[in-house]
Amino acid sequence: MVKEIERAGIPVVHMCTVTPISMTVGANRIVPTIAIPHPLGNPALTMEEEKAIRRKLVERALEALTTEVEDQTIFEV
Amino acid sequence: MSYKVVHYINQFFANIGGEEMAHVAPELRDGFVGPGMALNTAWKGEAEIVKTIVCGDSYFAEHEADAKKQVLDWVKAEKPDMFIAGPAFNAGRYGYACATIANAVQEELGIPVLTGMYEENPGADLKNKVLIVATANSAAGMRKAAPAMAKLALKLMKGEKIGASAEEGYMPNGIRRNFFEKEVGAKRAVDMLVAKLSDKPYTTEYPMPSFDRVAPNKAIKDLSKATIALCTSGGIVPKGNPDHIESSSASHYGEYNIAGVDDLTAETYETAHGGYDPVYANADADRVLPVDILREMEKEGKIGKLHDFFYTTVGNGTSVANAKGFAAEYAQKLLKAGVHAVIMTST
Numbered sequence: 001m002v003k004e005i006e007r008a009g010i011p012v013v014h015m016c017t018v019t020p021i022s023m024t025v026g027a028n029r030i031v032p033t034i035a036i037p038h039p040l041g042n043p044a045l046t047m048e049e050e051k052a053i054r055r056k057l058v059e060r061a062l063e064a065l066t067t068e069v070e071d072q073t074i075f076e077v
Numbered sequence: 078m079s080y081k082v083v084h085y086i087n088q089f090f091a092n093i094g095g096e097e098m099a100h101v102a103p104e105l106r107d108g109f110v111g112p113g114m115a116l117n118t119a120w121k122g123e124a125e126i127v128k129t130i131v132c133g134d135s136y137f138a139e140h141e142a143d144a145k146k147q148v149l150d151w152v153k154a155e156k157p158d159m160f161i162a163g164p165a166f167n168a169g170r171y172g173y174a175c176a177t178i179a180n181a182v183q184e185e186l187g188i189p190v191l192t193g194m195y196e197e198n199p200g201a202d203l204k205n206k207v208l209i210v211a212t213a214n215s216a217a218g219m220r221k222a223a224p225a226m227a228k229l230a231l232k233l234m235k236g237e238k239i240g241a242s243a244e245e246g247y248m249p250n251g252i253r254r255n256f257f258e259k260e261v262g263a264k265r266a267v268d269m270l271v272a273k274l275s276d277k278p279y280t281t282e283y284p285m286p287s288f289d290r291v292a293p294n295k296a297i298k299d300l301s302k303a304t305i306a307l308c309t310s311g312g313i314v315p316k317g318n319p320d321h322i323e324s325s326s327a328s329h330y331g332e333y334n335i336a337g338v339d340d341l342t343a344e345t346y347e348t349a350h351g352g353y354d355p356v357y358a359n360a361d362a363d364r365v366l367p368v369d370i371l372r373e374m375e376k377e378g379k380i381g382k383l384h385d386f387f388y389t390t391v392g393n394g395t396s397v398a399n400a401k402g403f404a405a406e407y408a409q410k411l412l413k414a415g416v417h418a419v420i421m422t423s424t
Contacts, residue, residue, distance in 0.1 A: 001310060001390075001404035003291045005419050008408035011294040016423035024285075027421075028293035036424050038357040039311070041364025051370070054363065058370045058420070062305075062380065065418045068296045 002027040013064045015039060015057065019074055029064040030074045033057060080124035080234040083152050084113045085162040085178055087171045090216075091131040099170075101133035102140075103147045112219060116161065119227030124234055128155050134170035137178075144174075145181050152182055158234045160186075164193030164222045165200060167214040172200030179207045189233040193226045196248060204248040208233075211248050243282075286397055303417040306384035308407070310392030310400070311365040311424035312350030313341070313358065322391055324351025330390035330403040332410070335383070340369045352393030353424050365422055384416050392423060 005012040014027035033039035064075040090111040109126040137144045160182040162175035172194040179190040193210035212222040225246045241254040272279035341362035348358040363369045371383045388407040
């Protein structure tokens with residue numbers, strides 16, 4: 001799906017936990033996330049802590065979207 | 078009485094010439110020509126090539142409608158039991174011609190057809206419509222290709238049930254045929270692993286689909302002016318899943334308006350995904366689709382706008398073809414709406 005969005009001409013960042021799959025399907029900008037059932041959250045934390053982590057991840061994703069890449073790139077958080 | 082076969086080959090295999098003769102128009106000859114001999118030999122009199130149609134590869138490519146009509150007329154007049162084209166190995170136009178003409182004969186005349194070519198030949202795109210025997214990538218593979226094609230063709234002429242692609246040597250065509258393996262799965266897996274570890278050849282029983290690549294688009298220059306859209310394969314939907322997106326092998330995607338929504342809550346959103354533990358996403362869907370954060374950033378002016386619609390489906394077991402179709406469709410909607418960038422989340 002990321003590839004079809006990219007093909008349409010829109011830059012896209014893929015936020016996912018299993019980054020090897022993201023590489024296989026051909027995402028160009030990839031941000032690794034926390035866990036499969038809660039990629040952008042962590043129920044073990046308080047709501048505030050969780051939101052802070054989510055914000056950090058989203059900021060990283062936006063950074064990826066503002067970064068030129070030549071090839072598939074994983075933006076570690 | 079033996080079965081009657083009409084064979085289609087190109088100018089090269091008919092010994093007319095190479096590229097310089099690729100323009101020749103279709104020609105009908107009696108009996109076998111060139112590679113037809115190997116087929117005839119393999120049939121040992123049970124079947125026989127009665128006519129051979131020779132056509133230049135460029136002629137077919139440039140005059141497809143005329144060539145098709147001519148070939149169909151000849152085949153129709155002959156009323157054969159079988160139509161065979163090629164094998165074309167890795168010759169692109171020849172492979173395309175073989176698959177296209179075989180498909181036309183099958184569809185319009187209802188005669189069984191068979192062709193053969195290398196797996197990466199563009200003609201192999203029709204493998205779900207026409208039975209195609211997988212061959213080597215050069216004519217040096219004729220010695221193996223001809224008997225394999227002859228054997229499968231004879232089965233088709235006799236109306237016998239054909240086996241699985243792995244047994245018969247044709248390209249997988251999306252039709253599953255059950256058969257009993259000689260060894261149990263555990264032994265086959267261990268044998269395969271041992272072969273792999275000792276650098277010996279082995280054949281996977283579950284080939285991964287091949288994925289093409291798309292070059293990355295230019296980065297966003299100014300986030301504060303950019304419209305960002307959220308998409309997910311994590312199945313986030315409004316509570317109650319109004320469009321009934323399937324929990325697995327989704328047949329459609331959802332488009333939902335989030336204008337004015339600041340936070341996804343347990344009362345308003347949930348996941349339709351059946352491939353992961355839904356407890357966390359159902360309690361707070363922002364954990365999969367971070368609407369809350371993007372709304373905050375929109376208010377702070379960090380991003381121009383969070384797009385009013387998000388697009389969602391369930392990635393669980395959904396075919397590559399479906400997923401591709403969904404995203405290709407909504408990507409056009411995003412483009413039209415002037416979206417500058419997309420965040421796609423997956424579980």
